[in-house]
Amino acid sequence: MTESTEDFKNHTRRTLFIFASVLCGTFLMVGASFAPLRNPHMNLVLVLVAACCNAFIVAGFLMHLFSERKMIYTMLGFTAFFTVMLFALTWIAEHDVPQVLVR
Amino acid sequence: MEIPYTVEARPDTGVYNAKLGVWLFLASEVMLFGGLFSAYVLLRVGTPPELWPHGWLNVKLGTLNTVLLASSAITTLLAWAALKVKKFNHYRIYHGLTLLLAVAFLVIKSTEYNDKFHHYEIVQTDGKIADGHLVEKSADFDLVKKTGEVTLHHVRVVEKTEELADLRHAKPPGEGEVKIAAANIKKMQNYGPYHNNYLGIYFTLTILHALHILGGAIVIAFLWGPGSKMWKTEPERFTNRVEVSGLFWHFVDLVWIFLFPVLYLT
Amino acid sequence: MVTKMQSTTHATPHFQADHGHGAHHHDEGFWRTYVFSIDHKVIGIQYGITALAFLLFGFSLMLMMRWQIAHPGISIPLAGPLLEKLLGSVAAKGVMSPDLYNSFGAMHGTIMVFLAVVPLLSGMYGNYLVPLQIGANDMAFPRLNMMSYQFYFIGGIVMFASFFIPGGAAQAGWTSYPPLSEVIPTDGQTYWLIGMVFLITSSLLGSANIIATIVQLRAPGLTWMRLPFFVWSQFVASFLLLLAFPPLEAAGVMQLMDKVTGSSMFLPTGLSVGGKIANVAGGGNPLLWQHLFWFLAHPEVYVLILPALGIVAEVIANNTRKPLWGYKSLVYGSLGLGFMSFIVWAHHMYLTGMGTTIATFFQTTTMIISIPSVIILTCLLMSLWGGSIRFNTPMLFALAFLPMFGIGGLTGLPLGFSASDLHLHDTYYVIAHFHYVVAPGTIFAIFAGIYFWFPKASGRMMNEFWGRVHFWLSFIFMNLIFMPMFAQGLAGMSRRMSDGGVNYSASYFQANGIVAAGGLSNNIMYLNNTILWAAVGLGLAQIPFIINFFYSIFKGPRVTSDNPWQATTLEWQTPTPPGHGNFLTPPSVYRGPYEYSVPGHPVDFIAQDQPDKAKA
Ligand code: HEM
Ligand SMILES: [Cu+2]
Numbered sequence: 013m014t015e016s017t018e019d020f021k022n023h024t025r026r027t028l029f030i031f032a033s034v035l036c037g038t039f040l041m042v043g044a045s046f047a048p049l050r051n052p053h054m055n056l057v058l059v060l061v062a063a064c065c066n067a068f069i070v071a072g073f074l075m076h077l078f079s080e081r082k083m084i085y086t087m088l089g090f091t092a093f094f095t096v097m098l099f100a101l102t103w104i105a106e107h108d109v110p111q112v113l114v115r
Numbered sequence: 116m117e118i119p120y121t122v123e124a125r126p127d128t129g130v131y132n133a134k135l136g137v138w139l140f141l142a143s144e145v146m147l148f149g150g151l152f153s154a155y156v157l158l159r160v161g162t163p164p165e166l167w168p169h170g171w172l173n174v175k176l177g178t179l180n181t182v183l184l185a186s187s188a189i190t191t192l193l194a195w196a197a198l199k200v201k202k203f204n205h206y207r208i209y210h211g212l213t214l215l216l217a218v219a220f221l222v223i224k225s226t227e228y229n230d231k232f233h234h235y236e237i238v239q240t241d242g243k244i245a246d247g248h249l250v251e252k253s254a255d256f257d258l259v260k261k262t263g264e265v266t267l268h269h270v271r272v273v274e275k276t277e278e279l280a281d282l283r284h285a286k287p288p289g290e291g292e293v294k295i296a297a298a299n300i301k302k303m304q305n306y307g308p309y310h311n312n313y314l315g316i317y318f319t320l321t322i323l324h325a326l327h328i329l330g331g332a333i334v335i336a337f338l339w340g341p342g343s344k345m346w347k348t349e350p351e352r353f354t355n356r357v358e359v360s361g362l363f364w365h366f367v368d369l370v371w372i373f374l375f376p377v378l379y380l381t
Numbered sequence: 382m383v384t385k386m387q388s389t390t391h392a393t394p395h396f397q398a399d400h401g402h403g404a405h406h407h408d409e410g411f412w413r414t415y416v417f418s419i420d421h422k423v424i425g426i427q428y429g430i431t432a433l434a435f436l437l438f439g440f441s442l443m444l445m446m447r448w449q450i451a452h453p454g455i456s457i458p459l460a461g462p463l464l465e466k467l468l469g470s471v472a473a474k475g476v477m478s479p480d481l482y483n484s485f486g487a488m489h490g491t492i493m494v495f496l497a498v499v500p501l502l503s504g505m506y507g508n509y510l511v512p513l514q515i516g517a518n519d520m521a522f523p524r525l526n527m528m529s530y531q532f533y534f535i536g537g538i539v540m541f542a543s544f545f546i547p548g549g550a551a552q553a554g555w556t557s558y559p560p561l562s563e564v565i566p567t568d569g570q571t572y573w574l575i576g577m578v579f580l581i582t583s584s585l586l587g588s589a590n591i592i593a594t595i596v597q598l599r600a601p602g603l604t605w606m607r608l609p610f611f612v613w614s615q616f617v618a619s620f621l622l623l624l625a626f627p628p629l630e631a632a633g634v635m636q637l638m639d640k641v642t643g644s645s646m647f648l649p650t651g652l653s654v655g656g657k658i659a660n661v662a663g664g665g666n667p668l669l670w671q672h673l674f675w676f677l678a679h680p681e682v683y684v685l686i687l688p689a690l691g692i693v694a695e696v697i698a699n700n701t702r703k704p705l706w707g708y709k710s711l712v713y714g715s716l717g718l719g720f721m722s723f724i725v726w727a728h729h730m731y732l733t734g735m736g737t738t739i740a741t742f743f744q745t746t747t748m749i750i751s752i753p754s755v756i757i758l759t760c761l762l763m764s765l766w767g768g769s770i771r772f773n774t775p776m777l778f779a780l781a782f783l784p785m786f787g788i789g790g791l792t793g794l795p796l797g798f799s800a801s802d803l804h805l806h807d808t809y810y811v812i813a814h815f816h817y818v819v820a821p822g823t824i825f826a827i828f829a830g831i832y833f834w835f836p837k838a839s840g841r842m843m844n845e846f847w848g849r850v851h852f853w854l855s856f857i858f859m860n861l862i863f864m865p866m867f868a869q870g871l872a873g874m875s876r877r878m879s880d881g882g883v884n885y886s887a888s889y890f891q892a893n894g895i896v897a898a899g900g901l902s903n904n905i906m907y908l909n910n911t912i913l914w915a916a917v918g919l920g921l922a923q924i925p926f927i928i929n930f931f932y933s934i935f936k937g938p939r940v941t942s943d944n945p946w947q948a949t950t951l952e953w954q955t956p957t958p959p960g961h962g963n964f965l966t967p968p969s970v971y972r973g974p975y976e977y978s979v980p981g982h983p984v985d986f987i988a989q990d991q992p993d994k995a996k997a
Contacts, residue, residue, distance in 0.1 A: 020200045027192055034185045038375075042178055045380035046283075059376045066372045074188055075365045081129040083596070084138050091142040094624055094723045095149035101739070102153055102672045105727055106160070108736030116518055116962040120597050132521045132597050139589040143627045150628030150673055154635060157669050158646060166664075308644040311662050315644035319635055 030073050037066035122352045137359045141366050148370050151320055155377065158312045166276075168313045169381070170283035171306075173227060177379040180223050181371065187216035188368045191335075191361045198354045203346055206357070210339045213364070217332040224325055231306040231314070235267065236279070237295060238302040245295055246271045246279055247288060249305075260297045268292045317378050324374060327367045334360045419523035420961050424530050425509030426838065431534060432500035436824075437923075438541075439492035442485045444916055449477040450881030451913040471549060482879035483552035484569065488540070490555025491573065494681065495580050496537050498819060501827050502688035503584070503622065504533065507591050507615050509838065513952035513959065514609050516600025516968040516990070521593040529586035536579030543572035554877065556674055559647035559667050563639050564654045574637045581630045588619035600951070600990075602970035606712070607989065609950045609974040610705060613712050614691030617719040618684045625680035625723065632673035639665075668733055675726035683722045685819050686786070687715055689826035690757055693779045696829050697761060699948045700776040701768030702985050704975040707760035714753040714760070721750040731799040732806045740799045747797035754790050758783065774848030778829035781856050782822055789817030792867070807877075810870025813863050821859040828855075828926070835930075836945050840957045841937030847925040854922030861915035865908040872905045881909045949986050950974055 044058035072078045077088075124131050159167055190212040197205035230248075237245045247270030259265045269288040273279060304310060308318040338357055345353040418424060445464070448457045454476055457464065461475020471481040508526065512519055520526045543550040548567030551557065562570050595616050599608070608616075638644045643661065647670050650663030698705045705711060727735065727743045761783060770776065792814040795801040805811060828851075835843050874882045883889055887900030944953040951970070955963050968990040976987040 020196060023196050024193065027189055027196070031185065031189045034188075035182065038178060038181050038185065041376050041380060042174060045174075045376070056381045059380050063373055063376045067369055070188065070365055070369050070372060074192055074368075075362055083128055084130070084135075087138065087142055088145075090620075090720075091145050091624060095145060097724050098146075098149055098628060098672075098676060099153045099156065101724070101727065101742070102157060102669070103160075104742075105672065105730075105735060105739045106157055106666075106668070108739045109734060110736055118517075118519055118521065118523070118598070125597050128596055130597075132593055135596060136522060136525075136589055136593045139592055139623060140585070143585050143589070143623045145627075146624050147627035147631050150631030150676070151635075153628075154631065154646070154669055154673070157666055158664075161666050162664055308638055308642045309662055312644070312646055312664050315638060315646045315662075315665075316635075318642070318644070319638050319646070323634060 026073075030069060033069055034066055037062055037069065041066070122349070122355065131355060133355055133359045134362075137362050141362065144366060144370075148373075151316075151323070152373070152377070155316050155320065158316055162312060166280050166311075168279075168311070169281040170285070171313070172317075172379045173230075174379050176223055176227055177375050180220050181375050183216050183220045183223075184368045184371050187213045187220075188365055190216065191364050195354070195357050195361050198346075198350070198357055201350070203343075207339065207343075210335055210357075213335055214332060214339060217328055217335070220328060221325060221332075224321065228318075234306045235265075236276070236304055236306070236310070237265070237267070237300055239295065239299045240301050241299070242274070244273050244276055244279070245293060246273065247293065250292060259300065259303065262297070264294050264296050265300070265303070266292055266294050320374055320378065324367070324370055327370070331360070331364050331367055335364065417527060419519075419527050421508045421512050421520045421523065421526060422838070422959060422963075424526050425505050425507075427530055428500050428504030428508060428533070431537065432497050432505060435492050435537060436497040436501070439489050439497055440920065442489045442492070444920055445477060446482060446485050446489070447909075447913045447916045449482055449879060451909040453880040453883055468544070468549065477879070479879040480549065480552060483554075483877075484544070484550040486877060487551045487554050487557070487573075488544070491540065491551070493819075494555060494685070495577070496533075496540065498685055498823055498827070499584070499622075499681075500533060502685070502823070503587055503591070503615070503618060504530070506611075506688055506692065506827075506830060507587070507619070510834070510952055511591055511594055511612055511615050512598065513955060513963060514612050514950050515595060515598060515603055516951045516964065516970065517594060517598035518962045518964065518967070520590050521597050522590050525586050526590055529583045529590065532579050532583035532586065536576045536583060539572055539576035539579060543569045543576070546572065556678070557636070557670075558674075559636060559639070559665075559670050560649065560652055560654075563636065563648060564652075564659065571637065571640050574633050574640065577633050578630060578637075581626050581633070584622045584626055588622040591615055591619040592623065600968050600970050603951075603989075606709070607970055607973050609691075610694040610708065610711050611688070611691035614687040614694075614715055617715045618687045621680040621684050621687075621719055621722060625677045628673045629677035632670055636670065668730070671730050671733065672727070675729045676723075679726040679729065680719075680722045682815070682818070683718055685823050687718070689782070689823040690715070690761070690786075692826045692830040692833075693782050694761060694764075695948075695950070696775045696779040696833050697764050698975045698977065699833075699946050700771040700773065700779070701765055702771070702977045703764060703768045704973070704977060705760065706763040706766070707756075708973070708975070710756055711760050714756040717753040718750060718757070721746060721753070725750050728797055728802070731802045735799075744798055748794075751790065751794060751797070758787055758790070773832075774843070774845060774852055775829045775833035777849065777852045778825045778832065781852070782825045782829065785817055785821035785825065785859075789814060789819075789822055792817065804873075805870060807875055808870035809866040809874050809876055812876050813866035813870060816863050816866070820863065821856070825855075825859075828852075831930075833946070834952075835933065836940045836957070837952060837955075838958055839934050839937070841933050841939055842945065843933040843937060844929050847929040851922060851926040851929070854925075855919060858915045858919035858922055862912050862919060865911055869901075869905055869908055872901055873899060874901055874905065882906065944988075947984070947986050949976055949988050951989055954988055954990055 041059050041062040044062055045055055047055060047058070049055055049058075118132070119125070120132050122131060124134075128135070190209045194206045194209035194213065197203070197209060233249045235247065235249055239245060245267060247267035250266040250268055268291065270291075270293045271279065271285075271288045272293075306314055308315045338353075338360060342356070343353070345356070415423065418427075441460075445457055445460050448455075448460075456462075456475035457477060461472065461477075464472035464477070464481075465475050468481065471478045471484075477485070508520070540550075546568055548569055550567075550569040551562070551573035552565050552567065552569065553562035557570070557573065595608075595612060635646050639647055645661040645663055645665045647667050648659065648661050648663060648665040649667060652659045652661065652663060694705055694711065725743060725746045727739065728747045731740060731743075765780075772780075792810070796805055796811060796814060832843055832848055835841070869882075874885070878884075882901050883906070885901050886906050887902055888906070889895075890897055890900040940957060943955065943957045946953070951968055952959075954968060956965060969992075970989045971992045972987060972989055974989060976989075978985045979987055
């Protein structure tokens with residue numbers, strides 16, 4: 013379990029690198045929201061993409077998800093699937109309304 | 116009586132109990148915030164686009180808070196790493212920092228809330244809308260009626276409430292103070308959760324998130340203070356505890372990573 | 382390993398009914414032992430006692446409502462004056478007012494589902510049996526386990542207290558649909574929401590604990606496919622609780638915000654209350670609540686049925702003296718059931734103006750989910766085939782469960798199609814459907830389990846004769862209550878009407894000169910009476926059970942063996958009752974869960990922890 017001091021230094025360096033990328037991601041996010049793009053929807057998409065990158069880094073490196081056990085992946089996989097279903101099906105149900113009155 | 120696998124991992128599953136426990140808990144947290152975010156989406160698409168607010172929150176403060184949480188995530192990781200190489204003092208320093216950052220986050224968040232409760236939209240009898248910050252501490256509609264007038268600063272005056280929806284590229288509000296007589300006030304409401312659904316879901320999401328921060332901070336404070344006695348008796352188990360609480364803390368950070376753009380930036 | 386292998390087979394030689402109790406207990410004092418215990422068995426029993434009390438309470442609410450339905454506006458015998466004394470004007474002259482009816486209805490559902498049945502299945506059975514059946518000495522997180530009971534208890538207190546506040550308890554059904562739930566002027570709804578947040582937190586802690594226990598603490602040799610089916614059912618049900626409850630918690634918090642701070646996330650624009658436009662911002666989405674609610678509540682119905690199926694499977698295997706037929710199909714069936722149950726929820730919402738595309742999706746998934754249900758039921762039925770069945774009380778309840786669950790499940794199919802559901806929705810047909818699954822279904826399974834595991838928990842047997850009386854009376858009255866409801870529902874009688882449908886009856890139309898087709902006929906209305914007296918009968922039928930239960934705890938005949946039913950699973954290989962820490966020596970498992978009547982073996986069962994002769 014004990015790691016050598018050399019490992020520890022590497023680890024610290026890597027951690028700082030992660031920190032820098034999260035900061036970058038954050039500023040990118042803010043930048044993307046104010047960027048003068050022609051289509052405002054693009055801002056939204058860019059901001060969300062930047063957010064996802066940040067989340068990816070946090071989940072992958074800080075929460076060690078890149079090197080977890082299969083069992084935990086499986087569980088999170090199901091969770092992700094159900095979350096997506098919750099989003100998708102409520103969304104579709106909300107928008108799938110009869111356009112003409114059916115008698 | 117000893118419960119197995121509190122310290123070492125069970126060979127066939129590869130994890131120790133608390134690690135599995137916290138991931139199960141986090142899975143349920145994903146569903147919790149998943150439900151809230153899907154509520155956000157439905158409320159947002161259910162509102163006419165010209166009415167959905169943009170730029171109502173202070174992006175500078177939001178960014179600052181994002182940076183604070185990101186830093187605290189790093190200190191959390193370093194605290195755990197310090198325990199791994201048996202540097203207990205470093206652990207104390209790093210997690211001390213985590214706690215300070217958490218408190219700073221909450222302080223900033225509460226000033227933001229405070230701002231919303233002093234921010235009023237006043238519909239006047241002539242139909243015009245004055246929108247600004249109250250100069251006196253607190254005032255409700257009845258009180259204003261008694262004192263006869265209300266004083267605002269940082270005021271915008273508009274014809275229609277739609278004009279207040281998208282403030283991302285709007286001119287900054289006027290600097291001076293504006294007095295409005297009680298007789299001219301038709302309706303007066305601050306920017307609490309009842310103001311509209313954006314604020315409703317904003318308060319719901321951020322209060323719930325802040326409660327998570329608070330809960331996480333209490334756990335970390337325990338592990339920093341009285342709980343750290345365990346380091347002397349069962350160092351590996353203590354390290355596991357720090358790892359597991361760290362996972363929770365990273366998750367809370369993760370939620371904020373989505374809350375920030377969704378509420379502040381889009 | 383070799384030395385201890387004999388010690389955990391049946392009939393521990395130096396058996397003493399209560400030696401387990403003293404054996405591992407250091408004197409921890411009354412509070413630590415019984416109230417703030419972290420022993421999973423004590424917590425299980427705490428859950429059991431609290432939840433049984435709520436079960437009785439929920440039932441008595443319904444009994445009073447059935448009187449009001451059958452005799453609207455007439456003072457309730459016996460209970461009426463008491464209600465007036467306790468609750469005041471809502472029960473003036475002992476008559477149940479419509480408001481009170483609504484409160485009782487909403488709370489009946491809430492209490493039965495969240496405070497009685499789930500705590501019995503997951504809290505009592507899950508806590509007590511799962512660690513025993515997997516050969517663990519406790520749950521993975523004992524302290525968390527204690528906390529989850531405490532949250533449940535607080536939630537229960539909050540719910541119960543709401544009856545006595547001005548305005549009374551929540552009145553908008555157990556489903557609490559806004560806008561209605563939010564605009565009824567009582568704080569009962571707020572109490573309901575706060576209570577729910579506690580109950581949800583309790584369930585989340587409890588279910589994470591059960592999953593972690595099953596994954597991490599299985600005894601050596603207890604592979605996944607050697608788990609008793611009951612453990613599997615708990616495993617799946619816990620996942621349902623873990624992942625389906627949080628969205629309802631989210632919705633609950635949002636409704637709490639609406640209720641307490643005056644936001645309007647569930648209140649639409651232009652909402653009018655009592656003929657006046659409500660003073661709210663509007664723009665909210667009431668259907669959003671329904672989505673988030675049913676996202677939980679459909680999986681919840683499988684939380685109500687899966688552990689019940691688990692109990693029944695254990696009882697059947699034991700009393701047919703045969704392995705379960707199709708063990709793997711049962712396991713995969715319940716996994717499939719669990720998975721699908723997350724994506725069928727909107728079949729409760731066909732009547733919300735849902736479009737055809739999404740309705741098709743949900744109709745399809747609903748039909749798909751009935752396949753694993755049928756597989757499970759078929760396996761259990763087939764398990765009976767060719768067995769030399771022991772008809773004791775637990776087995777009678779388990780056997781009755783099968784057709785009752787069958788009726789409940791099959792009547793769900795017409796509800797799963799939007800074309801037929803548009804007619805049946807919110808009628809007594811739906812009430813009959815789900816009660817067939819949960820009342821003569823799940824509750825019978827709970828009874829079966831109580832009679833079955835009572836000797837393990839108490840060291841004494843329950844009386845067999847009174848058990849049978851309890852069973853036969855319950856069986857008859859249950860069916861007399863719920864069967865007529867199918868007829869009423871098909872005739873168009875709506876649920877949640879405080880006058881039992883009088884205002885829609887043909888005789889009322891006639892008397893008031895209303896010209897309308899489809900008034901409820903006299904026969905249909907008369908069934909209200911049948912149901913009332915059947916419900917009274919069902920209540921009386923529980924008296925033998927209650928007396929038998931308490932009498933047997935103190936005076937029942939002591940068991941003469943640790944394994945009185947000659948069962949194979951690990952919980953029977955412990956001292957009786959098991960002490961803190963459960964097993965005298967940590968068990969190892971050598972075989973599947975149901976090795977009954979193995980050819981060539983001298984006795985007709987082989988316990989899971991009994992090693993093979995060859996290996997020994
Ligand atoms: C496998 C077959 C099943 C199918 C196809 C089915 C289908 C349905 C449908 C479509 C509804 C909505 C009816 C309406 O409101 O108009 C419903 C209601 C209900 N079902 Fe089932 N169901 C099945 C099994 C179960 C089981 C196993 C349980 C419980 C243990 C259950 C409990 C309920 C409850 C509690 C409701 C009513 C909720 C309410 O509106 O208050 N169902 N079922
Ligand atoms: Cu359903």
